[in-house]
Amino acid sequence: MKYVLLFVETEDFARDLEAMDQAERDRAYQRVVEWMATHAGKIRGGNKLQSPETATTVRLDRGEPVITDGPFVEGKEVVSGYTEIEVADLDEALRMVKTWPGCPIVEVRPLE
Amino acid sequence: MSDAARDQLARVVRQHAGQLAVALMRVTGDFATAEDLVQDAVLAALQHWPAEGIPERPDAWLFTVARRRALDGLRRADNYRAKLAQLQWPVQTDDDERLRLIFTCCHPALPREAQIALTLRVVCGLTTAQIGRAFLVHETAIARRITRAKRKITDAGIPYRVPDHDELAARLTEVLTVIYLLFNEGYLATTDPPASRDLAEDAEWLASLLDQLMPTEPEVAGLLALIRLHRARAAARFGPDGGLVLLRDQDRTRWDREAIADAVRLLTRAARRQRPGPYQLQAAIVACHAEAERFADTDWEQIVLLYDMLLHLAPSPVTRLHRAIAVRYATGAQAAMAELDDLADVLGEYHLYHATRAELLRELGQPGQARAADRRALNLTTNPAEQAVLQQRLAWI
Secondary structure, three states, X not given: OEEEEEEEEEHHHHHHHHHOOHHHHHXXXXXXXXXXXXXXXXXXXXXXXXXXXXXXXXEOOOOOOEEEXXXXXXXXXXXXXXXXXEOOOHXXXXXXXXXXXXXXXXXXXXXX | OOHXXXXXXXXXXXXXXXXXXXXXXHHHOOHHHHHHHHHHHHHHHHHHHHHHOOOOOHHHHHHHHHHHHHHHHOOOOHHHHHHHHHOOOOOOOOHHHHHHHHHHHOOOOOOHHHHHHHHHHHHOOOOHXXXXXXXXXXXXXXXXXXXXXXXXXXXXXXXXXXOOHHHHHHHHHHHHHHHHHHHHHXXXXXXXXXXXXXXXXXXHHHHHHHHHHOOOOHHHXXXXXXXXXXXXXXXXXXXXXXXXXXXXXXXXHXXXXXXXXXXXXHHXXXXXXXXXXXXXXXXXXXXXXXXXXXXXXXXXXHHHHHHHHXXXXXXXXXXXXXXXXXXHHHOOHHHHHHHHHHHHHHHOOOHHHHHHHHHHHHHOOOHHHHHHHHHHHXXXXXXXXXHHHHHHHHHHO
16 A cells, blocks of 8 residues: 655754754764665655745635645644655554654555 | 343344454455444344344354345445355354454554444444443444544555564553453443443453453453452442442442452463563552452552552553552551642642542541542532532531
């Protein structure tokens, strides 16, 4: 089955990342790179997203399209990236996600 | 139908529903379909058996109904039909298949209420209406929960399998939590008992099934012992007027000593595996109470020690409150009160915190403050039996 892992960052996480010195930050990124390499056989694609300030939202349910600045939900938790994976079932997806070394929240969503 | 006949019927259905689900799962490979067919067969049994009597081979009867429905109903599934047509009763099911069923119902990706409802329907053979009555929730709400959960199982790819070794501990905890919640729901229920299903009995049955299927897991035996130790004393929990009787006032001659001894043996066997856990420790604490001939004989020092171990494994403010009660008898009211003061922030909205404080204040010679604490407890509880105890206390003192 195919799933998308939605990586979600929190304000705390962003602050912690900010507080790291360059060497620490490099190590944190390195752990993510290693995780990606470990699971490369199951990863079908994905990307890091630019920060939520760069988002633009278009609402089409209000008559005329309404264009606003920012993500569709204003919140302390923002989607910061996604990865598509192909695994046997939800348990295998969860097993992968349990070792994710990056942001503190991951939503696992099956693809149609 | 008499209560005895109804209980008998429920037991027979429960005995066979899970087996049927396993057999159907094997043919269809689809949890939602198997679950629907089991429910259909159970409903048919509840419709026919009261008038016609329980058939000699209830399992074969249920199987025949389910198979017929399946052959009628499964339009698109030609491959099911061929397999179903070949399937003969009895189907030998192995332990692993029964475990798979339980672990799927209690998958952590499902919300707790859905885990409970699915387990009751598929593993214990309850109808949606019976579950609704037991939880005082409208039947349609339960039906919605089940539909949503089954859709998630299919769409999100929740597998039908026993968890691997490295994830077994966490997944087993999930199953034990479901059984324990069911037990508490049944045990604490104070509505007219014959009016609703005895979920405490279903919980004991589930724990016992799980213990047979996983005989080397001491926490399973621990939970089973815990449930049995509580149920062995159930007869003394309510007075002739239906009111709740506190532990210290219970007529201990009404406790089932044989059942207590059996449960303690079960617990001792589990403890030999030297893998202590919260259920074994809670059972050990209850065993200390159950084995005391009189309230005054209770080994409070031992109980305080067991609570220390329990808090080490599973820290919780409510457990600290219970420990404080043991401290009151082991050391004294002053020491217990000091522990309670530390809990004021976290348990301020918990009725038993105030009820306990009231008892301690009374012992420490502060009746005015004690009454205020009792009143606070009364305002915070919705359980009618507990309300009655508190009201009585306010009226007496």
